Amino acid sequence: MPKNEGAALRVLVCDPVDTIMLEMLKSKGFHVSYEPSIDNATLKDKVSDFEILVVRSRTKVTSDVLKKGQNLKVIARAGIGTDNIDIKFAETKNIQIVTAAGSSTQSVSELSIALAVDLSRKITILDRKSKEYILKKDTGTELFGKTAGIVGFGRIGYATAKVLNAMGIKVIAYDIQENHALMDEIGGSYVSLRKLLENSDIIFVQATLSDGSVNLISQDDLKLIKTGAYIINTSRSEFINGPALLMALKEGRVAGYAADVLWHEPPVDEWEKEIISMDNVIITPHIGAQTVEAQQRVAHYTVSNLLKKLQEMGI
Ligand code: NAD
Numbered sequence: 001m002p003k004n005e006g007a008a009l010r011v012l013v014c015d016p017v018d019t020i021m022l023e024m025l026k027s028k029g030f031h032v033s034y035e036p037s038i039d040n041a042t043l044k045d046k047v048s049d050f051e052i053l054v055v056r057s058r059t060k061v062t063s064d065v066l067k068k069g070q071n072l073k074v075i076a077r078a079g080i081g082t083d084n085i086d087i088k089f090a091e092t093k094n095i096q097i098v099t100a101a102g103s104s105t106q107s108v109s110e111l112s113i114a115l116a117v118d119l120s121r122k123i124t125i126l127d128r129k130s131k132e133y134i135l136k137k138d139t140g141t142e143l144f145g146k147t148a149g150i151v152g153f154g155r156i157g158y159a160t161a162k163v164l165n166a167m168g169i170k171v172i173a174y175d176i177q178e179n180h181a182l183m184d185e186i187g188g189s190y191v192s193l194r195k196l197l198e199n200s201d202i203i204f205v206q207a208t209l210s211d212g213s214v215n216l217i218s219q220d221d222l223k224l225i226k227t228g229a230y231i232i233n234t235s236r237s238e239f240i241n242g243p244a245l246l247m248a249l250k251e252g253r254v255a256g257y258a259a260d261v262l263w264h265e266p267p268v269d270e271w272e273k274e275i276i277s278m279d280n281v282i283i284t285p286h287i288g289a290q291t292v293e294a295q296q297r298v299a300h301y302t303v304s305n306l307l308k309k310l311q312e313m314g315i
Helices: 019-027 040-049 063-068 087-092 105-121 123-131 155-166 180-185 193-199 219-224 242-250 270-277 292-312
Strands: 010-013 031-034 052-055 074-077 096-099 147-151 170-174 202-205 229-233 254-259 281-283
Touching: 010 019, 010 040, 019 031, 019 292, 040 063, 052 292, 063 087, 074 292, 087 096, 096 292, 105 123, 105 155, 105 202, 105 229, 105 254, 105 281, 105 292, 147 155, 147 193, 155 170, 170 193, 193 219, 219 242, 242 254, 242 270, 270 281
Parallel strands: 010 031, 010 052, 052 074, 074 096, 147 170, 147 202, 202 229, 229 254, 254 281
Antiparallel strands: none
């Protein structure tokens, strides 16, 4: 059981999680408060009462929150992608971060493939029309024999590539860290971002966002994209310049966009709302990790990584 000078460590779970996580935390002796829809103002008011925060991607752990959290020791990100946590500021306060890396790889890669097939065969588009009794036989494209470009060949990128490979799709990838053993396994190759954009029929954005990679695919980069290509984004929208994407979609240079993430969730800017409203755009509400299996894995990985970290810290 984690120590806290005789008292149970207090955990505030800030986002919706599987009940299994709450049960696991309680069974390990933590004092758990569950506030799955807490807003940032309330979080700032309450955070000083807790040693541990558990967050998914909705809650923003800003420097303002961290400044108020004088008792905080660990922030557990129940998932992967820590761009909602001010990590640099947390480091200055000696607050440790743990994640559940790997827990949702399968679920997110399956969603990526589903979105790719959906865009290329216009399933959602035609479903919307069919529900208005417009039974239009629009022509799609096969993915077989095409080239997929993966931006960020990490866990999810690799899992997606394995399926693409089995579907007869050639894989190229751009990553700032190259793992040639994994790439060789699927018979793909690393290329520059420019080459990827110029040569891919379908682009998957699956990298981890950092300050330096916001607008990685800029207005000029979008002009390099092969006309008629599709983009699938299950990582973070900030990788792509949104207003420039809107132009590329309107001009038909990008044939379709499918994303599990938005620039703001829910959307704020007019250009963002316009993208969402387009016929050839499919948006899912950040459900990449929202499967029974992934949420159970998230619970196990988060709690076990949290316990390991506390042990390391001697708590
Ligand atoms: P990972 O760490 O295994 O892989 C990320 C890869 O991105 C790494 O290989 C890294 O080198 C690469 N990368 C980082 N910066 C880059 C850049 N500027 N250009 C090119 N490559 C870059 O992570 P993962 O488990 O594959 O997850 C990837 C991302 O997917 C997460 O960071 C998160 O944003 C997103 N994600 C989304 C959901 C969802 O619900 N939609 C769920 C889980 C993860």
